[in-house]
Amino acid sequence: xxxxxxxxxxxxxxxxxxxxxxxxxxxxxxxxxxxVSAEDGVIERATAGVDCGIGMRVLHGGTFHYGxxxxxxxxxxxxxxxxxxGQYRAGGPAGVPSRxxxxxxxxxxxxxxxxxxxxxxxxxxxxxxxxxxxxxxxxTQVTPLCTDTVQDVTIVNSDGQFVxxxxxxxxxxxxxxxxxxxxxxxxxIETAAGSSGYDVIAERGPAWLAESACQQAITxxxxxxxxxxxxxxxxxxxxxxxxxxxxxxxxxxxxxALNLRSVYADRRGEQVASEHVTLIDDPSIDGLWGSYRxxxxxTAATPSVLIDGGTLTGYLTDRRIARMHGQPNSGNGRRxxxxxxxxxxxxxxxxxxxxxxxxxxxxxxxxxxxxxxLGGGSVDPTTGEFNFTVREAYLIRDGAVDAPVYGATLTxxxxxxxxxxxxxxxxxxxxxxxxxxxxxxxxxxxxxPTVRVSSLxxxxxxx
Amino acid sequence: xxxxxxxxxxxxxxxxxPSTEQAEVFASEVSTTxxxxxxxxxxxxxxxxxxxxGLRVVAGDRYGYSxxxxxxxAGVETLVGLAxxxxxxxxxxxxxxxxxxxxxxxxxVSGLCHPAALGTTTxxxxxxxxxxxxxxxxxxxxxxxxxxxxxxxxxxxxxRRSITSSTGVxxxxxxxxxxxxxxxxxxxxxxxxxxxxRSLWDLDLRADLGAAVARLARTAGPPQxxxxxxxxxxSPPAAAxxxxxxxxxxxxxxxxxxxxxxxxxxxxPIAGTLLTIDDDPLDVRGMSARPxxxxxTPSAPLRxxxxxxxxxxxxxxxxxxxxxxxxxxxxxxxxxxxxPEVAPTNLVVRTxxxxxxxxxxxxxxCLYVDEWHGGRATSSRAHTGRFSAVLxxxxxxxxxxxxxxxxxxxxxxxxxxxxRLVLVGAELGTELSNSYTVRTPALAFEGVRLSGxxx
Numbered sequence: 001x002x003x004x005x006x007x008x009x010x011x012x013x014x015x016x017x018x019x020x021x022x023x024x025x026x027x028x029x030x031x032x033x034x035x036v037s038a039e040d041g042v043i044e045r046a047t048a049g050v051d052c053g054i055g056m057r058v059l060h061g062g063t064f065h066y067g068x069x070x071x072x073x074x075x076x077x078x079x080x081x082x083x084x085x086g087q088y089r090a091g092g093p094a095g096v097p098s099r100x101x102x103x104x105x106x107x108x109x110x111x112x113x114x115x116x117x118x119x120x121x122x123x124x125x126x127x128x129x130x131x132x133x134x135x136x137x138x139x140t141q142v143t144p145l146c147t148d149t150v151q152d153v154t155i156v157n158s159d160g161q162f163v164x165x166x167x168x169x170x171x172x173x174x175x176x177x178x179x180x181x182x183x184x185x186x187x188x189i190e191t192a193a194g195s196s197g198y199d200v201i202a203e204r205g206p207a208w209l210a211e212s213a214c215q216q217a218i219t220x221x222x223x224x225x226x227x228x229x230x231x232x233x234x235x236x237x238x239x240x241x242x243x244x245x246x247x248x249x250x251x252x253x254x255x256x257a258l259n260l261r262s263v264y265a266d267r268r269g270e271q272v273a274s275e276h277v278t279l280i281d282d283p284s285i286d287g288l289w290g291s292y293r294x295x296x297x298x299t300a301a302t303p304s305v306l307i308d309g310g311t312l313t314g315y316l317t318d319r320r321i322a323r324m325h326g327q328p329n330s331g332n333g334r335r336x337x338x339x340x341x342x343x344x345x346x347x348x349x350x351x352x353x354x355x356x357x358x359x360x361x362x363x364x365x366x367x368x369x370x371x372x373x374l375g376g377g378s379v380d381p382t383t384g385e386f387n388f389t390v391r392e393a394y395l396i397r398d399g400a401v402d403a404p405v406y407g408a409t410l411t412x413x414x415x416x417x418x419x420x421x422x423x424x425x426x427x428x429x430x431x432x433x434x435x436x437x438x439x440x441x442x443x444x445x446x447x448x449p450t451v452r453v454s455s456l457x458x459x460x461x462x463x
Numbered sequence: 464x465x466x467x468x469x470x471x472x473x474x475x476x477x478x479x480x481p482s483t484e485q486a487e488v489f490a491s492e493v494s495t496t497x498x499x500x501x502x503x504x505x506x507x508x509x510x511x512x513x514x515x516x517g518l519r520v521v522a523g524d525r526y527g528y529s530x531x532x533x534x535x536x537a538g539v540e541t542l543v544g545l546a547x548x549x550x551x552x553x554x555x556x557x558x559x560x561x562x563x564x565x566x567x568x569x570x571x572v573s574g575l576c577h578p579a580a581l582g583t584t585t586x587x588x589x590x591x592x593x594x595x596x597x598x599x600x601x602x603x604x605x606x607x608x609x610x611x612x613x614x615x616x617x618x619x620x621x622x623r624r625s626i627t628s629s630t631g632v633x634x635x636x637x638x639x640x641x642x643x644x645x646x647x648x649x650x651x652x653x654x655x656x657x658x659x660x661r662s663l664w665d666l667d668l669r670a671d672l673g674a675a676v677a678r679l680a681r682t683a684g685p686p687q688x689x690x691x692x693x694x695x696x697x698s699p700p701a702a703a704x705x706x707x708x709x710x711x712x713x714x715x716x717x718x719x720x721x722x723x724x725x726x727x728x729x730x731x732p733i734a735g736t737l738l739t740i741d742d743d744p745l746d747v748r749g750m751s752a753r754p755x756x757x758x759x760t761p762s763a764p765l766r767x768x769x770x771x772x773x774x775x776x777x778x779x780x781x782x783x784x785x786x787x788x789x790x791x792x793x794x795x796x797x798x799x800x801x802x803p804e805v806a807p808t809n810l811v812v813r814t815x816x817x818x819x820x821x822x823x824x825x826x827x828x829c830l831y832v833d834e835w836h837g838g839r840a841t842s843s844r845a846h847t848g849r850f851s852a853v854l855x856x857x858x859x860x861x862x863x864x865x866x867x868x869x870x871x872x873x874x875x876x877x878x879x880x881x882x883r884l885v886l887v888g889a890e891l892g893t894e895l896s897n898s899y900t901v902r903t904p905a906l907a908f909e910g911v912r913l914s915g916x917x918x
Contacts, residue, residue, distance in 0.1 A: 034549075039720055042555025048545035049517075049530035049800055050538065066509040070532045087508055087585070118552035126554075141721045177721060177846055185724070185846045226851075228872060228914030259501055260613070339511060378836050382653070385870065387836045387853040407874040409851040459851055459872015459914050 009156040010100040015081035023059040028154040029338040036121040037145040055338035099160040108166030131210035141177035155298035163298040178217035188216030193432035196287035223404040226460025232368035238429035241446030242374040247414035250381040254321040273418035279307040283347030289432035290347040290445035299331035350447030354424025358450040384414030409459040425450035485521040493622030517799040522550040526559035562780035564631035574747040577662035580639035632759035682867040689915040694829040699892025703901035704835035711845035714805040715782030724848035734771040734881035739813035749809025749900035758794040812903040815887030832856040871915040883908040
């Protein structure tokens with residue numbers, strides 16, 4: 001894609017701000033997405049596509065106006081600017097002057113390291129498939145999927161930022177189904193995903209991914225129904241971070257916390273979690289799935305400590321919410337593509353490591369649930385009420401991990417759950433995930449060490 | 464579709480044909496306006512047009528798919544090249560063929576595009592908050608705590624979908640739609656209203672806001688714990704979530720891949736005899752109505768469950784072939800970027816004779832469930848048939864509402880729950896899922912074990 005020029009951006013901003021308005025921004029994107037998957041032991045699907053366009057946003061008072069064009073000519077961009085200018089009432093004070101400067105040097109790898117052709121992607125998928133099928137005769141379905149993305153963006157705004165960046169994302173995910181002698185079924189899922197190239201797959205390897213997924217499924221074949229009721233719950237390192245992300249992280253996003261008055265509104269400096277909890281969002285961690293050098297508004301990535309030793313210390317913001325509420329811009333403005341306006345999103349969100357060994361948490365728990373892998377869930381971000389399914393869980397009896405159980409759903413309120421974390425281990429892990437908000441999906445990482453919640457309501461089907 | 468895109472689609476087909484055995488171009492162009500208000504103030508206005516094409520080819524006897532929004536000559540060259548690269552990597556698709564033109568006639572589906580939708584203006588949209596406030600003023604009790612709108616999101620769109628292929632498939636249709644989501648607040652409690660229709664003037668604000676206001680009224684008071692075995696009445700939105708929980712197991716794709724616990728259940732009872740479910744793509748009250756599916760197969764109503772007995776799965780061309788049957792016309796693409804998957808269009812549950820209020824009285828004592836959390840794909844396991852969900856609702860006891868219930872969990876096998884169906888309401892609610900509509904009345908299930916907080 002032809003990169004946006006400073007001259008075109010300057011003309012577009014002057015057009016967009018001619019009737020007033022405080023801020024204008026252009027987001028140009030060219031992206032190639034590829035995907036290869038297998039089913040029944042053979043490659044069954046290979047797809048590739050191109051997304052290419054320029055989005056424009058104009059802020060005027062408390063309102064913003066958004067549009068995009070897939071015609072990349074100067075005329076089309078200027079027409080878009082004129083249309084957005086026409087959406088708000090003219091007659092106010094003249095808009096602020098545009099201050100477009102030259103672009104920063106492009107960031108990101110010029111050529112992604114070890115980038116395969118689609119046949120190479122198919123090789124990785126077949127390797128994963130083969131390892132899984134050889135793992136155990138009870139593995140009856142294997143569905144590996146390899147995806148990658150190369151995204152080139154140009155972000156220019158009337159405040160003078162001009163960022164040119166390349167982002168890459170690579171993911172290999174395998175889902176397996178195990179079938180027991182009685183026809184019962186169980187699944188296992190494992191993923192390797194990152195933002196630095198195919199090294200993320202090479203590090204763990206298709207064999208490890210396949211075996212991990214198969215082990216989950218085989219284990220859960222023997223699971224029995226989960227007993228219901230309130231009990232201590234130990235959330236295993238890594239995917240247990242879904243709870244902190246969903247139940248707490250969304251409530252700390254500035255648009256929800258400050259505009260919608262979530263349970264975390266106006267509580268900076270208050271104890272909202274136990275003293276064992278420090279919650280951080282850090283997009284600058286190299287290579288993680290939720291990492292970036294600049295957010296989709298061109299703000300450089302920096303870590304944000306949201307909860308420090310249980311005390312609420314900050315919110316996630318983007319340019320608009322920071323401006324609206326007089327908060328610092330944390331650099332969390334993200335968007336799916338040029339078709340969408342940026343909204344506040346988490347990046348790599350995690351609970352910092354504690355001091356216990358993971359086995360100490362289990363040994364200290366007489367009876368409870370060990371939630372090894374969380375599934376999906378939902379949360380009301382304003383009230384903090386949440387529910388999550390657990391994909392892989394075990395009972396804890398007499399301070400030891402006991403039998404696997406299926407069908408567990410965790411429910412509660414976020415502040416109550418965070419205040420009930422009474423032990424945090426030292427085994428911080430990260431897991432790649434996908435997060436939906438306002439109709440947009442974002443690549444994120446959830447992370448945590450193993451933690452114990454002293455009491456959560458568990459829904460299950462055992463009597 | 465603008466003439467430019469139609470010409471481009473034909474040109475792409477012609478460009479792809481010499482280097483492929485078969486080719487199909489799916490094109491769409493959708494203009495969408497989204498507006499969101501926060502506490503009465505316009506937060507944003509987004510006016511966009513999404514247009515692009517998906518290219519499915521058979522090249523070297525293999526299947527490849529590519530898509531692009533860049534439709535200039537260079538973009539088309541890239542599109543065709545990517546499709547051929549994809550086919551080359553698609554080692555398992557030898558012998559793949561695109562759907563032939565169906566011998567069945569394509570039905571005429573009137574009312575898919577409301578004429579007024581094409582002329583909707585910014586001023587029309589800006590009047591929505593006042594319209595909503597007016598209806599709220601009429602239906603709320605002046606003596607009750609005030610109800611205010613915190614957030615409101617209106618998305619209206621109109622566009623065209625078109626398909627053309629080297630196998631003779633060809634068709635195009637225009638469609639419009641509006642969905643309005645409103646968050647109401649009173650006394651720190653919230654409730655949501657959903658309205659949808661074919662145009663801004665097609666929304667039944669009185670009915671949809673009325674349901675949300677009624678919920679606010681009956682959920683006043685301290686939540687009460689729930690535990691043990693009870694009769695639950697699923698409101699239409701909650702019933703739609705339950706129906707949605709079985710959808711993943713109803714697709715031919717899930718059956719073909721061994722992911723459906725219902726595989727092998729055709730002709731067998733999987734629910735109580737009161738449950739009959741059709742998929743009706745010709746019912747324009749459902750927002751996914753269409754004359755043909757997303758690979759050109761003509762649409763027709765399909766019975767999925769008949770008095771509790773599973774009578775059919777949903778198929779596109781490929782899953783129909785794999786299952787030894789034919790496409791049921793349920794190929795679905797979320798956009799031109801997607802290959803044809805399998806999904807329902809408009810699921811319709813056959814109604815009973817009791818109004819919702821009569822049904823609640825008949826089921827007394829019962830938990831009236833407003834929201835079913837987590838029952839869709841996240842926790843309903845298509846391959847196992849197990850589910851776990853959290854319910855929010857209100858108790859009905861002693862001839863009246865007896866306060867909100869604390870969230871309670873239910874879990875088990877979904878067929879076991881469906882067999883406990885004892886009453887079906889007469890009033891259909893229309894609920895939107897991501898890709899389909901569910902039109903269902905309230906449903907009552909007896910003997911359901913609830914797990915809640917113990918006191």
